[in-house]
Amino acid sequence: MDREELLTAAAAYFGRPGFHRLLAGLAAKYRSLNRLGGVVVLNDPTAEERAELEALLRRRLAPGAIRVSAREFAAALAATKFGALDPKEVLERWLGSELISNQERRRRRWRCRAMLLERLTARFPHPFCQKWLQALLAKETNIRWAPDGNVAPAFVADLELALQAISRLPDEYQRLPVFAQKVCGDPHGLDSDRDAGKLFLVALRFLRNEEAKTGPDPDPDNDRPLSSAEEVGELLYHFRLLRDDVLNFATCYGLAAYAGASELIYWRAAAAAGAPLNIPLRELVRVTAVRPLAAPARPDDLFDVYLVENSGVFSALLDAVTADRNAAAAPTGAARPLVCLHGQFKLASWALLDRLIASGAVLHYSGDFDPEGLQMAQKLLCRYPGRVRLWRMTPADYAAARPAAPLDERRLKKLAAVDHPVLAPLAKYIAARRLAAYQEGILPLLAADLACLASGVGG
Structure with missing residues (x-):
């Protein structure tokens, strides 16, 4: 049996329900420690878990919670027909994906984000865009990335819309829906309940904070999150955008x-x-x-x-x-x-x-x-x-x-x-x-x- 066949067989063997919590726990330990280590504790083990683990570890398990160290798992694996395999290889084939540490995941995620921000910096030369993007690159300010933390295509599209809006801020007062129609082709494209609109407001708040740092009378409340429609309206108004100019x-x-x-x-x-x-x-x-x-x-x-x-x-x-x-x-x-x-x-x-x-x-x-x-x-x-x-x-x-x-x-x-x-x-x-x-x-x-x-x- 070649290595690929052995990995496939190992994934099938450890795919049994009785091994699921153990392997999931070992993978979590690896992500935390950047190595296979630590101890996995299975509270309230099922009969199936107890039977499978007793067979793998070749020992009688005491009543109550089951404790299995990464070292014991590796030794038990080496004593099976899968002994030629590295425990990490087995975990990765079981997971169906690469097993990397949380630190490495964050590093890769930030590198991906940095590449995006550098690309956008080259595309949007407007001083406001440059200032915001450089602050994001330097981690001096933050934005809410996609829910899973990745740089999804939809998120990139929203970020680009926000940057286009920043680079086209009006010199004279203009209604927000009219401005959004020009920028997005949609009068609601920069509404505060849209992702592009949320990013746009974050950028405007950053730019206003930067102004306050050098202005004669900084706003003491500038660092507070926007908490009301009136605060959003005032921020837009500062940049000559009007959300409601008749009822207000x-x-x-x-x-x-x-x-x-x-x-x-x-x-x-x-x-x-x-x-x-x-x-x-x-x-x-x-x-x-x-x-x-x-x-x-x-x-x-x-x-x-x-x-x-x-x-x-x-x-x-x-x-x-x-x-x-x-x-x-x-x-x-x-x-x-x-x-x-x-x-x-x-x-x-x-x-x-x-x-x-x-x-x-x-x-x-x-x-x-x-x-x-x-x-x-x-x-x-x-x-x-x-x-x-x-x-x-x-x-x-x-x-x-x-x-x-x-x-x-x-x-x-x-x-x-x-x-x-x-x-x-x-x-x-x-x-x-x-x-x-x-x-x-x-x-x-x-x-x-x-x-x-x-x-x-x-x-």
Whole structure:
């Protein structure tokens, strides 16, 4: 019997069910140790396993678990008609594939990936593609490879689509489905539930993180995974891609907007009518500057804008500031700029706030006295350092709001994460009392502040 026939016969012999767990265990030991070694333990062996192993090992097995060392298996194999075979050869023929160590498998897998990344580096010369691919090669960043860790053709196709998209990022705002149609031939080709879309978002996040390393105001949350539709939308918006530009809107009152040198008159008209304005992202992206209705004395002077968390509070304050005048006839210069955040940061809100800051705004924020309200305040303070003031958010204001809503342990943990120096004392004060309070409780104080400002009392 030649060697090939002997291997075939050995594979058939050890293919019996009674040997399966032993050989599988020996193969696992080899992968872990990069050699045939260690001990395989068979708990709760079947009668068939016990009989087959007693015949192979030529010894009586004690009751209970069976322990077989790799050395004992090799010695037993040598005493059979398969003795001319190497134990590794037998395991490989039984497995039907090459037996390699986990370390060697990882090395081969990475070499295959590196060859792919080097090939793609030559194909995609765009600086963004080069930066991302080089980081992947250097293992400075990571991507989720195919489920089995290999470089499957479908995965390569998705990666190529992501690279094409990166190399064709628009210079002007563009809707994501239109952009995806140009790149992929499919308006949904870069959706976040598609593999190509997931890779595209990973690349954009990496590129934005790289910008943050050299920018003047790095985003402290840049290393967090994208966890919401709003975060995905903001990342796309950063690269001039819009996912939803009509239903995503910001709400404001008392502001004038400009597209270049031209004023967008409907903003001023809404303020003149004493009306709030819901501005969709579609309109905000063409705005280049947002200023108060009465322009500052000098173009570089700062101006104040008042932000509230809740739409009900915004509406009540708007009632208060417009109640005692004929809104259509009153001078719009007296209007105090108000912005509503609707309990969360929509992408359109960020777009409006970014333009306000760029135009010279100082943001005065008032939110709920709860973990979510303080977290919103912290995001503002971190995003616009030196340009945010807290409005009626002191321990005295918290007490005036009559705290009564209990905070459970989960929300108290969120409160503990509020660590900005300006906010930390208030967060600790609320945590000690374990009660939340809300803006509605200090609505008269907020309205009185705006009335004083409108009458020229205060700044």
